[in-house]
Amino acid sequence: MNQVKPRTLSGFMELLPQQQMYFENMLSIIRETYEGHGFFPLDTPIIEASEVLLAKGGGETEKQIYRFEKGDTDLSLRFDLTVPLAKYVAMYQGQLTFPFRRYQIGKVYRGERAQRGRFREFYQADIDIIGSESLAIENDGEMVVLISQVFEKLGLENYTIHINNRKILTGFYEMLGLAEKSSDIMRIVDKLEKIGKESVLELLEKEGISKGQEILDFMDNSKKSMEEFWKALKAYEGKNTTFDLGVAELEQVCNYLYATLPENLLDTVDLDLSIARGLDYYTGTVYETTLNAHPEIGSICSGGRYDNLAEYYTIKKLPGVGISIGLTRLFYIMEEKGYLNPHFLSAPCDVLFLPMSQEKEYMERIRNATSHLKGKYQIYTENKKMKQKFAYADKLGIPYVVIVGEEEMSQDNIVLAKDMKTGQQKQIAVSEIENVIQNHPDSPLHEPERHQRDKRPFSMKKEGEAIDE
């Protein structure tokens, strides 16, 4: 037979089973969090008519798009989940209830230059809330609450959600008489964290933008205490209405967070005037999320408020706010930096059943044992040596094996349970299997617990005495 060497295209992530389980775990955490807060799932085609997908016109992105013809139709693969959302809301606006809250987790495609940690096919996980004509600013606060819930559940502890409001920047540059250069300045200042003050000043000068120092001094307010920060912003009040509106919105978002974010998470939030997001699309609140120990990675979750989601498809005004996590890249980074949560399970099941014979009575005993079992289980039926059967459980990290052999069959409802970690094994009733695999304190495989109370306390502190007394 003519054989082809099997391979996967570069820039396309393909994981081994245990890694994939981890990734699926991340997916279900995100799904559950968003579904837990009234977001509808959404699924749109990966292929769209190019004319629809590229309605906005491409710029940088257009070169990266997977575009091709099938029959006479000019097709493109989606490069993000925002354009499909805009199309969807424009198409079905009469059938949607606003504010329309949706999450979407799906693959998107960008033919970027192959590079370590850059992917051509990758998952994005987006949430957006779309209003009809208007949308309360509190939604901008809710985004932050949701980001932090997701990251907490993923077990990522050391992160910061940076918040800014583009109206503050736009207003400030107007005050400096640099209104027309506004976009350029934002693009350059956005790099502040990465390239430092000197380089930002140089870049500004190169673009013929004066008052670079003044701009940087303004950014420095982000380093001040919250009290000083607000004092500095309020000092400009009354000079520019866009600026004032931005400050008011940012304050409202903060108030929402003070009232709704659990107190222990407040310090994951930071107000940062240098954040602008590249796209002019954003018109108010903007977000970026960074790992504190790895600023060089850049943002792992970004988004913001926009005035008009679907202006290329409909005259209806659809303001919204949304965030997006680049999941494939996030997984890659977490694995590389050792951030994968070791508490996520990697075994495909909790218990492996080993019938010593395929005869009806043996299998029926397993049916009885599993009929009300809540855990994950698998029945191993390969005709292999005992040693190989245990090696299978061992390699996959399956914690318990339940054997049905001749001896067990001589008694009613009995199986032999083995703890693969300790090697302990014991004949138990089928009804006890649940306790074993759920690792209940009354599991028949447990060693009797040592009575801690019998031992004198190691601590020198007497009972009821506070240490610093």
Place this chain on the structure above:
Amino acid sequence: MNQVKPRTLSGFMELLPQQQMYFENMLSIIRETYEGHGFFPLDTPIIEASEVLLAKGGGETEKQIYRFEKGDTDLSLRFDLTVPLAKYVAMYQGQLTFPFRRYQIGKVYRGERAQRGRFREFYQADIDIIGSESLAIENDGEMVVLISQVFEKLGLENYTIHINNRKILTGFYEMLGLAEKSSDIMRIVDKLEKIGKESVLELLEKEGISKGQEILDFMDNSKKSMEEFWKALKAYEGKNTTFDLGVAELEQVCNYLYATLPENLLDTVDLDLSIARGLDYYTGTVYETTLNAHPEIGSICSGGRYDNLAEYYTIKKLPGVGISIGLTRLFYIMEEKGYLNPHFLSAPCDVLFLPMSQEKEYMERIRNATSHLKGKYQIYTENKKMKQKFAYADKLGIPYVVIVGEEEMSQDNIVLAKDMKTGQQKQIAVSEIENVIQNHPDSPLHEPERHQRDKRPFSMKKEGEAIDE
């Protein structure tokens, strides 16, 4: 602004939010069932090198493939999940533990002629168990158990899983001296259910195949009682080894099912000699699943046993068994035929919180109320009239609304809960919200239950008396 009419390509399914929730529900049932039995999730790229994806050569399928160039690379979109699995197992065989059990749910692409109920982008949900060199026949039985679990949980009651073994057919046609015509015969007889005996006979004759009546008589054994069925098959024993092997395998699969399938599900299984599956790829057990009330739809879940998963990629022998559900089509059919399970939820959350003010104290009360809430909730913050706020909950079918107004704020930890269905509302403690939304019997919104015991029984039967005595 230059606007483009938003549209979705024909042959691409795009659902409204409530429908999409239903579909996601189906996805999670399938995921949970397969994960509950030790199957690893797998995710492979949608785009592959054409050379790899089409290693087997195409035939009918090749014309339907989405194939294009990007840069200098010849790319194709996957048209099923089996070829990517073969590639994956061949590539990573050294790192996998066999039998390798995986499920994969993903979109595949076929540029079929647009037609009602036919999709160009559709979900397949596959499971396969791959052995290294060998794989026990019991796995073929496990597939049936898994199919029935999935369909039961989806709420599809009236279905039949048809089982056959291709070795029986191959052996039988060899006995008739029609070995070389074997594939043609199977292809034609496969249509028996759809086109009837007369047409099958005609088609066989047209292909120059004699003994058509004998073939149909053999198929008729599928209509006999189980006892008669096995007697008929055993009558041929000793004449052809392939036939005998097929009968032995089918018997083993049945024994597995008698021992492991819950008794109430045994009647969902049928042995059907006319089932062959089109592809020569299958070498033993084959499955088809039909809806009893709609035979015209054909199989909604099919698969079988194969000797060699990845012969185009590796010399290693990888026998396996698998089944595939065409999910997009199944959803389409279920919706069209009114089979969608009404017990699946369609509201995006269990409770909608309505703060009458965005002030800190109001929002903090909601934080307290939600901090340990297990249900799904959403906080509604739009600045709308009361009537519109309730209309939002109503349109989305959200069953409970919890209001935090001035009156509630005058007391500690109190909110106003409203049952949207009955209209009942009551001030309750925040700690009682869980009981309300979980609809517990002690929910403060419940009407006091009528004491059934006080009423004389309507039935004329005396207590303890059986009706037909």
